[in-house]
Amino acid sequence: AQKVTQAQTEISVVEKEDVTLDCVYETRDTTYYLFWYKQPPSGELVFLIRRNSFDEQNEISGRYSWNFQKSTSSFNFTITASQVVDSAVYFCALSESPLNDYKLSFGAGTTVTVRA
């Protein structure tokens, strides 16, 4: 069963538009971690955020913001005022294990294309 679902396969926006990426996860654990990674065309994974299951506060980092809602098992990611450099594949991931095991289950990814 898919543990992390990213329903949006591709999103295309014009520069300066906001874009929200959806992520829905499934777990029976009470302790878990959620992540977002960015993968530019070069392939490396760029870490964006980690959130543990006990911290439902939304977070803002520059043009990035995250909305974590346990009630709907969602951890959505918004890029405000998008730029061409934001074009990449974005992955949401889940780690269900406690602190000593960092195995990640990734969503299918959402390809974001920002047009000038």
Add this chain to the structure above:
Amino acid sequence: GAVVSQHPSWVICKSGTSVKIECRSLDFQATTMFWYRQFPKQSLMLMATSNEGSKATYEQGVEKDKFLINHASLTLSTLTVTSAHPEDSSFYICSAQGTEGAHYYGYTFGSGTRLTVV
């Protein structure tokens, strides 16, 4: 911050040959290394988990005799693709977890290796 160095970045090999990919943790001791595979336009799928000094644990459907993992030291893990075939062409990426002093390091990824088998 923690750095995982992965080499080579890309490799092209002939069908039937073996290819070795290295991942080194540069500033921490990686007690656990995860190896992921990513086919074009797909997500990352965990292949195996290796703990230093132990045999690797492979995910279902991953051939352990084909993908040999060695984690003999706390700073180095290798993945060898044996008798590679075109269907093994993929992006391979490692992730390390470990400690340095009082610090835990997790979810630290290497830069990936793009393997093309011709």
